[in-house]
Amino acid sequence: MTEPHDPLRSLDGTGPQGSWAGVVARAERPADLSVDLVAGGRSRRPLLVAAAVLALVGLAGTIAVATQAGDGNKAKVVAGPGDGDPPTAIWGRTWQVTRIVRDGKDQPVVPASPSSGIGGRAPLHLDATREGTLAFYGCNRIGGPVRLNGNRIERAEGIDSTKQGCLDGDGKTDPVMYQDRTLAKFLSSGVEVFVSGDELTLRNDVGDEIDLVDTKAFDPPVAIWGRTFTVTRLVEDGRELSPKASLGVPVRFRFKTVADANYGIVDTLGQAGCANQNPVSVRSDILAREIVELPNVPVCEFDVPEVATNRILVTQPIIQLRGDKLVLRSGTSSIEAVDPTGPDSGKSEDPPTAIWGKVGLVESRFDADHPDGLPVVDGSAGGPPILTAVLASDQPGSAEASPVGRVSVSGCNGVGGAAHLEGDVLVKDGDWPVTQQACTTAEGLVEQDAWIEGLLSSRPTVEVSGDRLTLAAGDGRRMELFLLPGGDEPPPGDPATTTTTTDGLVATTAPETTAPETTVSAPPPTTTSSTVPETTVPTEPPATTTTTTIAFGPGGGSADGFFGYEWHVVSVTGEGANREFRGAVVDTRTAGFVTISGCNGAGGAMQPEGDRLVKDGDWIHTAKGCPPTGDGEDLMAQDAWYEAFLTDGPRVVATPDSLGSAVILDTGTATVHLERP
């Protein structure tokens, strides 16, 4: 009996035109460079034929003789003749390239190729150790004898170049080879030398510029340990990425030592749902200052900036650390970061009252038995626990001087209430209400909640320094938080003062009389009527707020009442939906961020556009496997269905009688009815 034809198998029986012999022949051809390659590559088989870097050779004898050509420079000049060191200060030093400007634009600074044969990985550098000879080391050694005429480099006998071919890890031409050509052309176009202390600038007649720093001026790589850096610029494979993490805050990474000065953990902060710790070691000598990847490093594969940061961190980037500024370079990828509390930051400690109005992400916690740190478990909302500290709204005087406010933390459960400062000691006022949510998806989260509450109850000292907050008890317990930028400012255009809901969200209080359309009741639980838009919060200490407008946190956006809660699915209809999908939890307690818990936690930034929810970037997932049960429950299918549902940008529809306690999400083909428990 003939099986019915499956159109999806229509390609069965077809095949490629080429053969294995063709593949081998292709492999033995030069790589796709416009110039030939010299023998190279990692294979011991002579797969690549010898060739030459013709473009570089062709430049021999062309280094420019000094002229008095017009300036034409459009890039910055570190120093000029007469206001810096003499040009001869270039000699006797090795200079590391930190910036290349060509045609007025910054170019990636590609490190030397590991296959260049000049001693393994190294930053792109200029060897000027021997007076009268300059040479860049990228893939090839490019340079030769020169002499200085004033501050201009004059060629002696032309540019020499070795004729090495360099391949990258994918077997493609290493981008450093293209950079070599740029450098050769640069040197041949008439170069002026400006030295100022540890900095060197080379500028040619058309205004292209290369900035360099004496390699001895960099801090040793071991100086990274114990420090947290905030990413200010992120470039992956030549593509500029936002330095903001999926939670909307800057990506940060912290280097923690584990065993010795050369081995530790790099902990990428700001991401949710992905393994974010990578073991690293560092190696340092005068030219090789690099992070050395250890095997089997887990890297999430979702395309969000913090994961891109991780990807670069594990590609053995070269370390350039100077004071509070860190640059990591690997190929055409780079991370520029700053340590806000570093030696050059100039930041001093802020008064303890600077805590008010802040929202902080818990980054690390310690106790006497764990001086290297206890794990920080992501909250049920998908990110690190969030601490909110706000000034009591009825407190007269400025926020900076006030000792009285309220503090709350959301991890699995929300806990918070009134507190005040006695000097730099934070003191709880009375008992704080605690929500009673059970969180089974994240191991240790409930215990972490208790640990944090215990710390807050122990009259911890408060230390605020820039974007860092440290709460420390006298017994060795300590918690460090990253304070979100702008957390002390009310939303633009809203004259209200900041206060908080009990689950840790920042909210703004508005006079009752304003009663904006977007107002919603403050959780939990609300006891409003259909005619009086007033909220009471029975579990709170004396309520200071009446009507609140939920303000989006890091994600930004306008209020619509959907965010700020944990919603339970009570019904689901539509194509592909399974009635067993009821019971899923959609958590929006972190404003601007939606997570779904089924088999896996999945979540990401979502923004309101009118009455629709729109995904903002990729989702982040845990990666647990949950086989279907005999009862027809398939949590993985449920995860996928809800993600697809939310990806479709559902409309948020409030039910007329729900008073904000229930909503319907509707895509047109499927609906999900949510209620607050």
Next chain:
Amino acid sequence: MDNHTGDDETERARHAKPLRTVTEPADPAEPLVATDAPADTQDVDGDAWVERVRVAYDDVRAPLWRALVAWSGSTDVADEALAESFAQLLRRGAEVRDPAAWAWRAAFRLAAGDLQRRRAAAGRQADGEDVMAQLPGRLDRLPDDAIDLVRALARLSDQQRRCVALVDVAGHTAPSAAAVLGTSAATVRVQLMRARRRLRTLLTEPETDTAPTTAAAGSNETEEPR
């Protein structure tokens, strides 16, 4: 060239076994496709490496090529990406843990780059979707029903087409397809569910409706309507 190899069942069984027996890897870098290669890859000499790549080539050439055709809509692009991926493997050397898995990932990247170049050469805007409209006449080596399939696939979104190409055409499991695509297995399943639903419609429509080319060019027809 004989596109029908004449020994379909043997060939299919040859690649189907390793693909179907793969379990979801804990680490995306783990092998996706079993090969006969020795486990220790760190110190093989050049000849051994070439032999490993050859074995991988024999294992995956047909399913990989079909997946590339299904996704790109061009036999030329598939030929080029297949050959170049394995040529790069030979150049790269023995540090690659699993040549076949590497080739799956690399071939799709190479095909994407090739398509971009071809589109640029044709002076068209690269929208990543409407490959069929931009590569007319590149399917003449295929039987009619395969051409119908490829044309229908061209009406899907890029991601849906990739999922169908890897799972339904090439025989990957959802987790192994996810590893190739750098996404989650759940996402693959969702995309597959939608893609198959749309394909059912497309493949049963009258011929005029499934002709993709100019109708889909520059339009949003590649996305499934909700």
